[in-house]
Amino acid sequence: MKVFFAGSIRGGRQLISTYEYIIRFLEAHNYMIISEHVALQDLERIEAKMTEQAIFKKDTTWIEESDCVIAEVTVPSTGVGYEICHAVNHQKPVLCVYEEGAKVSAMVLGNTSKYIIARSYSNKQQLEEILLDFLGKNSRM
Amino acid sequence: MKVFFAGSIRGGRQLISTYEYIIRFLEAHNYMIISEHVALQDLERIEAKMTEQAIFKKDTTWIEESDCVIAEVTVPSTGVGYEICHAVNHQKPVLCVYEEGAKVSAMVLGNTSKYIIARSYSNKQQLEEILLDFLGKNSRM
Numbered sequence: 001m002k003v004f005f006a007g008s009i010r011g012g013r014q015l016i017s018t019y020e021y022i023i024r025f026l027e028a029h030n031y032m033i034i035s036e037h038v039a040l041q042d043l044e045r046i047e048a049k050m051t052e053q054a055i056f057k058k059d060t061t062w063i064e065e066s067d068c069v070i071a072e073v074t075v076p077s078t079g080v081g082y083e084i085c086h087a088v089n090h091q092k093p094v095l096c097v098y099e100e101g102a103k104v105s106a107m108v109l110g111n112t113s114k115y116i117i118a119r120s121y122s123n124k125q126q127l128e129e130i131l132l133d134f135l136g137k138n139s140r141m
Numbered sequence: 142m143k144v145f146f147a148g149s150i151r152g153g154r155q156l157i158s159t160y161e162y163i164i165r166f167l168e169a170h171n172y173m174i175i176s177e178h179v180a181l182q183d184l185e186r187i188e189a190k191m192t193e194q195a196i197f198k199k200d201t202t203w204i205e206e207s208d209c210v211i212a213e214v215t216v217p218s219t220g221v222g223y224e225i226c227h228a229v230n231h232q233k234p235v236l237c238v239y240e241e242g243a244k245v246s247a248m249v250l251g252n253t254s255k256y257i258i259a260r261s262y263s264n265k266q267q268l269e270e271i272l273l274d275f276l277g278k279n280s281r282m
Contacts, residue, residue, distance in 0.1 A: 076217045
């Protein structure tokens with residue numbers, strides 16, 4: 001199953017270690033993450049060599065080719081918000097996870113689409129359970 | 142002409158004075174801003190009385206009822222990103238403005254949709270010209 005992972009890039013890289021953790025955890029469970037670059041320490045340098053349009057086309061295409069999307073939404077990110085909406089419009093199940101206490105947009109928390117789930121976590125174990133529960137449900141689809 | 146204005150709410154309110162400026166400028170030019178609450182100083186208090194779903198439905202409906210959308214994207218915002226995508230999917234012209242030097246998402250800067258324009262500004266006069274130019278073009282549609 002192909003999973004598109006969305007995390008803040010230009011919005012701020014303060015949670016990059018969480019993104020790495022999520023991606024490694026999912027790969028250890030044999031899920032294919034088709035946007036693992038989000039957790040790369042030198043992502044900005046890599047993306048600086050691509051045009052803005054190339055990045056846009058790459059990400060939107062990957063979303064369209066994915067089976068589902070996981071977005072870490074603790075750090076506000078215009079790009080992640082765009083990607084969540086794009087995924088919903090392509091009928092992709094989307095799991096939005098965030099640290100308990102984070103101020104998360106009503107466009108996520110109040111979203112009425114059947115394709116979106118939003119879950120807060122307060123520790124790694126809880127985060128792992130949320131991820132596996134979502135992916136397990138979508139594997140059976 | 143009904144204009145939906147999008148600016149960061151939970152992503153951070155540091156540019157609220159800019160949002161107020163934009164909205165007052167447009168209203169002085171007789172444009173109807175259908176989301177002027179974005180510039181309210183006590184918005185969080187007002188929205189705290191609404192459910193997340195009510196906020197989501199209100200904003201998405203307003204976008205769908207608008208003639209065009211203006212988004213100030215200097216401050217990263219998951220909600221603004223979602224709203225931009227929602228507007229594009231409803232064939233609404235979207236103007237994204239940002240302070241020169243801001244790190245803006247490739248989902249905005251590299252967007253290939255004919256409905257999106259992104260423009261940086263370095264002073265108020267330039268911002269005003271960009272706004273009037275966009276609205277003038279869309280008034281004639």
